[in-house]
Amino acid sequence: MKESIENILNELEMQSSLEKSRKVDVMAENRMLAITKETGEMLNMILRLNNVKNMLEVGTSTGYSTIWCAEAISDNLGEIITIEQNPNKIKRAKENFQKSGLSDKISIKEGSAIKILEELNSQEKYQGFFNFVFIDADKENIIKYFDLIFPLVSINGIIVTDNMLYPEKYRPDMEKFSNYLKTNHRLRTITSPIGNGEEITIKIK
Numbered sequence: 245m246k247e248s249i250e251n252i253l254n255e256l257e258m259q260s261s262l263e264k265s266r267k268v269d270v271m272a273e274n275r276m277l278a279i280t281k282e283t284g285e286m287l288n289m290i291l292r293l294n295n296v297k298n299m300l301e302v303g304t305s306t307g308y309s310t311i312w313c314a315e316a317i318s319d320n321l322g323e324i325i326t327i328e329q330n331p332n333k334i335k336r337a338k339e340n341f342q343k344s345g346l347s348d349k350i351s352i353k354e355g356s357a358i359k360i361l362e363e364l365n366s367q368e369k370y371q372g373f374f375n376f377v378f379i380d381a382d383k384e385n386i387i388k389y390f391d392l393i394f395p396l397v398s399i400n401g402i403i404v405t406d407n408m409l410y411p412e413k414y415r416p417d418m419e420k421f422s423n424y425l426k427t428n429h430r431l432r433t434i435t436s437p438i439g440n441g442e443e444i445t446i447k448i449k
């Protein structure tokens with residue numbers, strides 16, 4: 245891994261662990277709420293194994309998960325579109341992407357996820373376009389996000405969803421989501437205990 249990428253990942257991991265241990269006081273809306281390092285490693289591995297080119301992320305925050313993913317597709321002529329609505333986090337994410345040297349692989353769409361996903365849906369180009377999607381925004385809209393994302397995913401494309409198991413306050417929404425996935429015959433899905441619980445879903449024919 246390039247030194248610039250390793251350095252920024254280390255920096256963000258340190259920030260994240262300070263936030264989680266409440267050693268720094270950060271206003272709720274500005275907390276990173278980042279994936280675990282183990283989840284980052286898993287996403288990176290899935291992207292490499294599948295030679296992913298086009299990726300979509302819902303919930304950039306300050307860019308920790310995006311950088312783990314961009315590192316895997318950087319040799320691959322691929323690109324990530326990532327969605328975030330918090331201007332403060334967008335600014336920090338842009339600075340982090342710059343530091344990592346991966347800015348040219350990442351395009352941030354700023355605004356409400358539902359609105360942006362509807363816009364992507366309205367364009368022919370994006371039908372079946374993404375080989376990989378990572379869902380990590382608010383949990384109340386998770387089923388709505390999934391429905392908007394599904395047509396955008398290629399056959400054999402993968403959707404990973406964070407927070408299936410933790411924090412426990414998300415369980416009711418995530419259980420509804422899990423049951424919803426079971427009603428869709430065009431996918432295979434498993435819940436992995438990695439990190440905060442990662443749902444790994446594959447779209448089939």
Ligand SMILES: C[S@@+](CC[C@H](N)C(=O)[O-])C[C@H]1O[C@@H](n2cnc3c(N)ncnc32)[C@H](O)[C@@H]1O
Nearest residue numbers: 277278279303305308309329356357380381382
């Ligand atoms: C859990 S954090 C993402 C963490 C990030 N994936 C990482 O691991 O570094 C969720 C992010 O989704 C954003 N978000 C929540 N609801 C949103 C919405 N409706 N539209 C766009 N972004 C949203 C929040 O501002 C927050 O930064």
